[in-house]
Amino acid sequence: MNLFEPEIDKTKNHLPKDGIVHYHGRIFNQKEADSFYENLLHTIEWKNDEAYIFGKQYITKRKVAWYGDRDFEYTYSNATKRALPWTKELTDLKKVIERESGETFNSCLLNLYHSGEEGMAWHSDGEKDLKKDGAIASVSFGAERKFAFKHKETQEKVEFLLEHGSLLVMAGTTQTHWLHRLPPTKLVKRPRVNLTFRTIVE
Numbered sequence: 463m464n465l466f467e468p469e470i471d472k473t474k475n476h477l478p479k480d481g482i483v484h485y486h487g488r489i490f491n492q493k494e495a496d497s498f499y500e501n502l503l504h505t506i507e508w509k510n511d512e513a514y515i516f517g518k519q520y521i522t523k524r525k526v527a528w529y530g531d532r533d534f535e536y537t538y539s540n541a542t543k544r545a546l547p548w549t550k551e552l553t554d555l556k557k558v559i560e561r562e563s564g565e566t567f568n569s570c571l572l573n574l575y576h577s578g579e580e581g582m583a584w585h586s587d588g589e590k591d592l593k594k595d596g597a598i599a600s601v602s603f604g605a606e607r608k609f610a611f612k613h614k615e616t617q618e619k620v621e622f623l624l625e626h627g628s629l630l631v632m633a634g635t636t637q638t639h640w641l642h643r644l645p646p647t648k649l650v651k652r653p654r655v656n657l658t659f660r661t662i663v664e
């Protein structure tokens with residue numbers, strides 16, 4: 463037992479109702495996490511995201527990339543994207559995440575936030591291409607950032623600090639009843655890479 467780091471209960475549901483969120487904490491040690499972080503920054507085909515809102519095109523500062531088992535098409539914010547084939551590191555990472563979470567995934571959306579000024583607004587990942595109530599595994603590398611859930615009716619909030627090399631799993635009816643966001647902050651200057659492993663239905 464480590465007396466200095468609090469034990470994390472990976473089986474604890476952090477949502478009080480209407481969904482399941484498990485936080486596994488840091489599942490990679492410092493060296494492994496540093497290595498994935500550097501590797502992902504340099505090997506992923508990062509692109510600025512585009513969204514169409516009321517027909518007007520917006521380009522995000524945050525960069526994104528999408529990988530999958532096949533060249534899936536995936537639509538959100540009225541823009542259609544096509545998945546790239548898994549890289550060696552993503553395949554390795556996916557295996558570890560599937561073992562740790564007990565779930566399987568066929569695609570991954572990656573986000574690169576250059577600093578705390580970039581975040582993601584309240585949303586849920588309930589697009590029609592996604593498996594209904596399918597688990598989403600969120601892996602974080604780089605700067606530690608706050609991550610929040612808000613219940614769609616009661617506005618109840620649950621917050622996390624997503625650490626370097628950590629895993630958070632959203633499951634059950636989480637996307638139906640809860641929103642989540644990555645709040646922007648002036649306090650964080652370093653980049654963060656996030657991967658969300660998902661299941662697309664064909």
Ligand SMILES: O=C(O)CCC(=O)C(=O)O
Nearest residue numbers: 571573582587644656658
């Ligand atoms: O960066 C994060 O931690 C969350 C990303 C997210 O919610 C998404 O890609 O749908």
Ligand SMILES: [Fe+2]
Nearest residue numbers: 585586587642
């Ligand atoms: Fe999301």
